[in-house]
Amino acid sequence: MIILTLLLGIYAQNNINELLKEWEIHIEQSSIESQSTFQEILHYFKDEIPKQYQSRFFRLYGQYIFYGLENENTIDYARALYYFKKSSDLGDINSQFYVSLMTYLHLDGSYNIYSNLKTESQLFRYVKEKYQSISLIDLYFSAIQGFDQSSVAMGYRHLKGIGVNQNCSNSALFYLPVLEEFANQPIKAKYISENRQVAKALYDSNFYMNYELDIFGHAQIFENLNLVTHESAVEVKQLAFSFYYGLNGLRRNFTKAYQLYLKLYDQLNDKESGIRVAQMNIENLGVDKPNYQLALEILNKISTKNQEYQGKIYNALGYIYFKGLGVHQDIIRAQDYFKKSADLQNNDGQFNLGSLYMLPSTIQRERNQQKGVSLIEKAATTGHAMAQYSLALILLDGVDLFYSCDLAAALLHASSSRGPWADVLKTANYLFQQEQYTQSLSKYFEAGYSGFLVATCKQLQINLENAAVVMEQYDAFYYNTLHFSDVQNRLSQDPVYQITGNNNDAFSYLYQDYLQFVNQSTLHELLELDSFGLNGVLQYRFLKQCANEKEAICHMKLGDYYYNGKYEEVDFQKSFQHYKKALDGQLIDAMKAHVYFNLGLMRALGQGVEINRTKSIEIFELSINSYSLIPILPVNAQVQIIDFLVNVYKQIDKTGIELFLDVNYLELAKYLIDTVEECLIGNSQAIVNVSVGFIIVILFGWRLKLINQYN
The missing domain is CATH 1.25.40.10 (Tetratricopeptide repeat domain)
Structure with a gap:
């Protein structure tokens, strides 16, 4: 029985190895068959992924996503990066190449960060420098551990001075071992020698086959x-x-x-x-x-x-x-x-x-x-x-x-461009010819990063013009469409992520170095981050850490985030707690008025706390005393107006601060007039009262909008 179990285990292991090998071939070819092979592998790994397969499997899955084989219309670069990093952390030198590539080309989401930052900020300088330094470190360690494509890419960097000092000797040091290996093996040497014969078809024109x-x-x-x-x-x-x-x-x-x-x-x-x-x-x-x-x-x-x-x-x-x-x-x-x-x-x-x-x-x-x-x-x-x-x-x-x-060094670079690692360029040209622009783009990214002879793009100082043409003329990809902010949600639906049972915070795993900048950036810099996409998530993470240091403005912003459900589910209780903590610190008058008003509204509507109309009126009065945009009206009058409108607000079944601020006050006023129209007929005093109420409604809405915009 023990022998039978061992034999079955060896048979299953051989099957998995064969399937992984087959999947790797399909991925290299960008074949649609990779999808069915992936499903077969998942069947074997339905309960867990054995440790001996994890690094290779994670890397192949990252390539599967990166090359657009999972979805031909869009590439989830965030998830691809996640699996490349997981594989790299397990020692896969191939994955280090892809992590380096994605960092250098800002496919790691860094573009979404620095494009909205001021150039003098520390975070901006770090993000701009990271794509050179961090990408170089990953590429270097991958090269010295024997990954040929990384060696070729390092040789090209030293040849052109990309992120390093231009040095032909260092360039040759990376090119020579790779080419020497191939030159001393007849079949591999033939591979390099023969590839020159298709060079004209591949390199003279960007895409023509x-x-x-x-x-x-x-x-x-x-x-x-x-x-x-x-x-x-x-x-x-x-x-x-x-x-x-x-x-x-x-x-x-x-x-x-x-x-x-x-x-x-x-x-x-x-x-x-x-x-x-x-x-x-x-x-x-x-x-x-x-x-x-x-x-x-x-x-x-x-x-x-x-x-x-x-x-x-x-x-x-x-x-x-x-x-x-x-x-x-x-x-x-x-x-x-x-x-x-x-x-x-x-x-x-x-x-x-x-x-x-x-x-x-x-x-x-x-x-x-x-x-x-x-x-x-x-x-x-x-x-x-x-x-x-x-x-x-x-x-x-x-x-x-x-x-x-x-x-x-220049000759070594030219020679390396004919090696087997350059097959990626042939596949890119083929995919482009088949009008599979999204898939061809990733291949052009890879070929260009390795320095293969495609064309010249001055902006990136690297051969990536084909990729730029695909992006611009064929709408294959835009940097501002990178969705990294909700990577955790997408991973939760990921079949591999579900098998591994990871409960870690994917965002923190990918951007832990950025999150460290909360201790090095000013509060003003943090609040300047864009409130959408990746930047918004970073700001939210920054604010959470900042709030731990008892910064009042951070508590105020987090109160807004939890109230409106930005980046987290709506949680009125957390929102109420953060607003209360914000009042314990130092806030300017307008911000204090904003916090008091929201607290009063939550008391009035029973959001996160019990309804208490008396308490809400007291808090509204504190808000107006802190900052009023209608100083000509007595405080008591303003409070009564707010209380009146909050009750109207409850009657028309509206919920949420944002919806309240976006009410069309002209329509609301007309609604109020229509509801009491019968009572107004023949009563001139009532008409005057409604007219005054109409003006008050507009002024109040104007006040709320200005306060919201100011904050």
């Missing part, structure tokens, strides 16, 4: 198609191209690409596809076992006047003889083929020939560093990522060429 077709529909039709016709050849080749490079929403799949290219060559003798089949056998991509003889046969068989094709053929033949793949190794013959390829302006041939010239001399071949550097430089200028990397190493070494740290 070369292949406008229903790629998923074609994938289903052509993947298992046995016969390829001339009519379908173009679409099959486009599908193979998309699989090879991971374009148009498809995940990179060399196996499927190879199968399609092989069909095109076998059935239609397509020369371009034949060259690709040969290359993929040479590089062991998408095949169970490389067939070097087939590659050699295809390359020798193809006859073409196309300079581009012939350059690729010569380079592939050179590689075969250089490595001795299915033939005896022959460096001289390889060099001859590389030279023919380079003469045809093939940048692979230029790079390979240049690399040969840089190798130590042998009996058969002489080293020529000058030619080698020249050829590598030519290849680098065409966007050859491996050539850019190699040239950067040469420039940093300063032995075979002059030392140039700045140029080396």
Whole structure:
């Protein structure tokens, strides 16, 4: 029985790991399938999320929200940030990258704070500086712990001097380990090298994609198609191209690409596809076992006047003889083929020939560093990522060429822009093409933050123009629509939050550093915070802490908040208590009048206390004695008017200070006239009395509105 239980536990664990892996792939692809996978995972985690899965699961859930997969029309950045922070706190280095990104781009709600603050305030300076310093700290620790995308982003920051001193040496220190890892692994190096070939489609234009077709529909039709016709050849080749490079929403799949290219060559003798089949056998991509003889046969068989094709053929033949793949190794013959390829302006041939010239001399071949550097430089200028990397190493070494740290760092940056971490940009372009602007925006944010070659946005000093265009022209997102003030309410409806059973204050968790500023900011600065959105919540939190220090004005404001139900449920008892505490401190006359009036109203209406008309009249008198906007009327008369109108107010079943202040007093006066109209007929004195009452009603309403506006 124990063994059976253990086996079932291992089986369930394997299932969860597979589901998480599948979900991660769907999220990377921004696939709609991520929703169904998420529901399957929730089924496993319906009772609790085991500790060993929490950091990864929280990060994936944050990405799921951040990429707009939860809701295609809007992205809840507040909840995404919450889960990234939870994952980061559990040690996930990927999440640190996203926390850094959201902080730097003000997606953490900071824009809603500083945009309404005076520039000389301490809080403003902190918020403005935080997006540089805090974001840099998260990014730095993520990079030094081995997250490649953070290393690339740090390299770019040092290259451009974004939040740090511009320093090419530091830039190179972050770029080199990442690129070195890929350069020393053939498949990964191929990934970087080949990605340059789609650079033009991806980078020359902000959004344009070369292949406008229903790629998923074609994938289903052509993947298992046995016969390829001339009519379908173009679409099959486009599908193979998309699989090879991971374009148009498809995940990179060399196996499927190879199968399609092989069909095109076998059935239609397509020369371009034949060259690709040969290359993929040479590089062991998408095949169970490389067939070097087939590659050699295809390359020798193809006859073409196309300079581009012939350059690729010569380079592939050179590689075969250089490595001795299915033939005896022959460096001289390889060099001859590389030279023919380079003469045809093939940048692979230029790079390979240049690399040969840089190798130590042998009996058969002489080293020529000058030619080698020249050829590598030519290849680098065409966007050859491996050539850019190699040239950067040469420039940093300063032995075979002059030392140039700045140029080396720039080359490393260009090379890094072709790495696998740049797939996010391809996905962004695809989503934009599909008019999924909200989802594409998050991808552009991520690509731009990493410094990938999109375009330049001077405002953020980082490559984010695509994101800016999506925001401005396609209404994908506005900073003032960020809803952070009610994040706790939205989390309460969150299925993951419900499973974790978190009872913590999410707002305090996200903004604990801002809340500390209550001890460093003046009361005037706190009260200047905007009363809507995130700022209003911050002000409310500030006031709660401020009230603990017995500041009368804070108690007065909290009394208003609880009375009107701002940021908390309406609570008349708390409101009454705060108003009473406010009177124990120092208030200016107008504020004291406001507090007395509200207390009198609560006594009169029984809000939070028992109804006591006598007591309410006494309190109204205190309000008028403190501050009166109608000094020409005796205090007793004003009190009687207020008492009269409060009773009218009760009769017409109105509740709440705000509604009372918003009464249309002209309509109210007409209502009073209509109700006693029959009694007024033939009674001129009564008409005079009603006219005077009409004037008094308007003056009283005017007084209340002025006091409310003043406060």
